[in-house]
Amino acid sequence: MKRYLVGAVAALALMAGIGASFAGDVVILKPEQQTVVREYIHKQKLASVSLLGVELNVGSALPDTVELHTIDVPDVRYKYTVVGDHAVLVDPDTRRVVQIIE
Template sequence: MRNHLLAVTAIVAAVSAPVAAQAQNTVQGTVGVAGTGTGTVIVDDGTVGIAADQRPAFRKYIVQERVPSYSIPDRVVVGSILPETGVIFYDVPQSFGATLCRYTVVNGETVLVEPRTRRIVQVID
């Protein structure tokens, strides 16, 4: 009976490992998250952001809107959490496709933010 239970457990583990690996299969890069040291940020395929070919137009839009830049003491990196107060988030126009995110400018860099958690999901370079 014990061998049978071990065999079933091994089969379940072997079958579920590829599914878990597929859920997170794109490595965006190694970044430092404020106060936590350096770590690798994994982004799954469902992450919303501004496509590379639309970034120049999005930057032009930000300049035209004259969005103020907020200063924070931490580095601006993907995964950082922005302060609860002092930063205003703006809707991303539907023409850029990232309507679930909001944007703002922090330390001179335009960032996309998940509004509920205030987590930076993309830094527009």
């Protein structure tokens, strides 16, 4: 029994390390893109949508009813929408929020 517990703890530690290193390597936007994307989104004056029952966090999936808009900035594959008072970048393949823009 003890052997299984040690193995399980080791496996969890390994998976946590892999997840942490992967998360640290993810770059949503380059610093120079951040400013351009923020300015682009603010100029669009897109109407805000209300999502009852959906907590807005990085990783939250947006319903199919939410329209995603293309960002006309070179080398940016994400789309965006405005939820409440926040513009959010969304992965168009998974519809998951990848960044909340203040």
